[in-house]
Amino acid sequence: MISILILISALYALFTLLIWVTWLRMPAFRPVGPIINGPTITVIIPVRNEAASIGYLLDDLSRQSYDRFTVIVADDSSTDATLAICQAYARRMPYALHPLPLTDERSASPKKRAISQSIALATGELIVTTDGDCRVGPDWLASMAAFYQETGAKLISGPVTFAAPAGELYRQQGRGVNPGHTEKGADRPYLSASQRLFALLQTVEFASLIGSGACTMALGKPTMCNGANLCYQKRVFTEVGGFAGVDHLASGDDEFLMHKVAARYPTGVHFLKSRDAIVSTQAHLSLSSFYQQRKRWASKWKAYESWLPSVLAVFIFLSNAAPVVAVGGWLLGFLDGNAVLAVMALKGVTEFLFLRQILVFLQKKPAVAVIPLTQLLYPFYVVFFGLAAQGKGYQWKGRNLK
Incomplete structure (x- = not known):
């Protein structure tokens, strides 16, 4: 044995x-020059009950250094104030923001339905997806646009990590800690020592998935990507039939689409190795929510056609x-x-x-x-x-x- x-x-x-x-051999991406006549982008954010976080992401988008983009927030029948917040933001944002209320109908894959309906309304050459609890830097879309112009990639996977625990942010900024309170600039309410450790453990585990997915793309055999930071040509989404054939599966709006694109364009799937492109999301604070997400992720492997x-x-x-x-x-x-x-x-x-x-x-x-x-x-x-x-x-x- x-x-x-x-x-x-x-x-x-x-x-x-x-x-x-x-x-180590994969070069970090740096644009060779300014973006001239860059691609138009439609950012799609499928959300459900993200009232506590969606405003931070919409504010991040208002600070983008690239301006050829519009945003669709597809609200999947939220039971909180998510839709109302997006509608209020739409009236004052410097970019075109379109809240899209979805009907509360039964679907095997609500997220795929939200993305598909949004793409039907999208006007951008490129589709960029992220999640309602994510944060992005000011050069996020600029790095995507520049990388697309220089590579002609059909699908671009970007790096994703977890945000710093808010307890650390309070300490670094010399603020008083108010447990359970969230203010702008803090990613989460104050975390206990055990929660911070749990978040760090998730950060390491998630880094292994992002890194291995990036390397298999570089080797020409893509295996994993993450819908929190994904970009693809709108016409390619249509060419491969969108989510047809996998729309009965609740998970996999990212990886199954990537495999379909890779099957049609074997050299068209790329990883964007750039710190400007990093998207941060939130670690789970409870074992139950962590369990449900990881079980959802693990359930996909049986459905892979490749x-x-x-x-x-x-x-x-x-x-x-x-x-x-x-x-x-x-x-x-x-x-x-x-x-x-x-x-x-x-x-x-x-x-x-x-x-x-x-x-x-x-x-x-x-x-x-x-x-x-x-x-x-x-x-x-x-x-x-x-x-x-x-x-x-x-x-x-x-x-x-x-």
Whole structure:
């Protein structure tokens, strides 16, 4: 058994070294000059019950250095003040903002429905999607437009990370801490020490997904992307049939579309390695919401038509199961301790090198310190969610979906 575990761990180490070197060789994008006659962009923001955060994103968009864009906020029957906030913003924003109230109808994939209906009204050459709880920098759209002009990419995946815990922001700015209170400039109410640690652990885990997705794109075999920072040509969305064929699946408005685009344009999918393009979103503060999201993500792998993402999902599962099995075998007394250490070292050292590089790029150096803790917990996490995804159903935005 130990020889099989070491073989799996050695293959995983080689894979991790491959994507680490790929990341290092991937040049950071810098525009060669000013954007002249840049593409028109329609930013689509599907939302449901985002009253607490949508205003920050709309304010961020008012500070964009690129001005050839319009915004559609597709409100999916919010039960809070999300739509009213967007309508109020529409009257005073310097850009064209169009709140789009959606009918409260039953849908297997509410987010895909929101994006599809928005694209039908979009006037931009490019579609850029993000989420209502995200924050973007002033050069976000400029970096997308410049990268598109220079590469002609059909689909562009951008970097996503988690925002800094608000407790840290209060301390850095010398403010008094008022638990439960959110003010402009703070991403969340004050967080406890355990919540900050939980957010940092999620930051490391999420960085691994963003980094590995970026590297597989650079290798010409795209596997993952994130709809919180995604750009594609409107005509290409129509060419590949939009979400047809995957619209019965609640998740995957990003990855399934990317695979369809890659199938038609094998060299047309690119990752935008630029700090100007980073989008930040919010880490989960409760285990229940974290569980529902990760179960939703893990449930997608069975629906992939391309063989590579499915094989990679199984390989990652086995690679993370190997140290769990090895430690269990050592505790039960039938595996040698040195062999168990070899299994853990093969995985741990190469992972650390890769994750540190991604976190530094994402400007999340404080999270580097919790990489070892994440590595201890992650194998159990992957095994748990790999098994949990075999069950059907999860909650999303207050709805039970399949």
